[in-house]
Amino acid sequence: MSELSPRDSIRHGFGQRRSLSRRQYTIGELAKIFEVTPRTIRFYEQEGLLTPERRGRTRVYHEKDRVRLKLTLRGKRLGFSLAEIREVVQLYDQAPDGDERQLQLLLDILGEKREAMQQQLEDIRILQRELDEVETRCRESLALLEEARGKR
Amino acid sequence: MSELSPRDSIRHGFGQRRSLSRRQYTIGELAKIFEVTPRTIRFYEQEGLLTPERRGRTRVYHEKDRVRLKLTLRGKRLGFSLAEIREVVQLYDQAPDGDERQLQLLLDILGEKREAMQQQLEDIRILQRELDEVETRCRESLALLEEARGKR
């Protein structure tokens, strides 16, 4: 249940019409699914990244929230700050009704993110080559040690 | 001079044998090249990522240091912590003379980093698709606005 793969469970009960959008979660469930603490999830809400429903005082999360959390954590893995992620996430579903200036601004931000990710791809390629080098040298050293032991 | 491309200047003076490894930098020069502050560079030294020569009290940086700084900043762009970067960087040139246990540990760490980067590649692909979606919707909205204005 670590949510590494993008398998959104679409399993239905027997004859039940359990629409995806009706599935709901407690904060603890969501925390377990994504292997974060409830504190983290509350913090993301405080930062405007999640807006769960309230039933009394307790939070109720829906698919929309789960998807957002997933997107947020993905962004984090890529080194984006919560502020940057919020920029995109907020626009993500507020987009269609913005005025022209808003939309243009969104396109600009998207462009920036795109550039950043392009840079990351480049960085990853370079780093992978460098890791390869280190690994090669490392294996050579090991081989030498093996050989020396053989002669002993 | 923003060091985005990997062009290591190999330009020679007229008849001068100016070996690459003899080129040296002050902290300010290095800071300008990579667009960071001297404070940052001193901090990286304090964290064991750089070990510049000392001439009196002042630091003198060589190619080796420049390469390390470059590697460090690349790591940062990929969201690695300085501690993680140090792990790799230190091993990077200390590797050949380690004992077997050390070398094995290095291989393990390399494996981890490799996995992390694989995950990042996946994340980037997904995020790029999502950005594409947002951009499409955004452009559609703009088109609608254009059209509406045409009819007015």
Add this chain to the structure above:
DNA sequence: GATCAGCTTGACGTTAACGTAAAGTAGACC
């Protein structure tokens, strides 16, 4: 020799992203 730019150490400040502890509530079960 004064001034200035660029270096130095030292120390405290700041921000992001949570951790953690305290104290209270609300429903499930025995």
Add this chain to the structure above:
DNA sequence: GGTCTACTTTACGTTAACGTCAAGCTGATC
């Protein structure tokens, strides 16, 4: 009705990665 579990808010603590003075040294230049 008591206990347990999982939730809640409030608030202070912590860590990483620097920023920001302050105060002093050092070599070049006017």
